[in-house]
Amino acid sequence: MRLRSSDVSLRALGNETIVLSLPTSQYFTATGVGSRLLELLGEDVDVDDLVAAVVAEYEIDGDTARQDVEKFIGRLRDAQLLH
Template structure:
C-alpha cells in the first residue's frame, strides 16, 4: 500500500502534517505517530513494514503498534488517500 501520488499535497509543520485532498476540497491534520506512518507510506509498504518501523522508533509494543497502525491505515483508506 502507498499514498496516492496525484491530487494530494502534504506538508509537515511543527510536528503536524497537513494533507490537502485537492479534487475533494478536503484537508486533514495528522499528528504524532500518524505523521510518521503517513511519511512511510510515500513508498510502497506492507503492514508488517510499518509496524516494525514504529516499534523500532517509538516506545510501543508490537500488538499496540499493529492495532493503532491498522486503525490509521483504515482511516486513510476511508478518506481515499491510498492508491
C-alpha cells in the same frame, strides 16, 4: 500500499502534518506517529513494514502498534488516499 501522490498534498508544519485530498478538498492532520506513517507511505509499504517501523522508533509493543497502524490506515483508505 502507498499514498496517492497525484491526489494528495502534504505539508509539515512544526510537529504536525497537514494532508489535503485534492479531489475532495478534505484535509486531515496528523502528529507524531501519524506524521511518521505518512512519511513512510510515500513509498510502497505494507502494514507489517509500518508496524515494524513504529515498534523500532517508538516505545510501543507490537500488538498496540498494529492496532494503531491498522486504524490509521483504515482512515486513509476511507478517505481514498491510498493505492
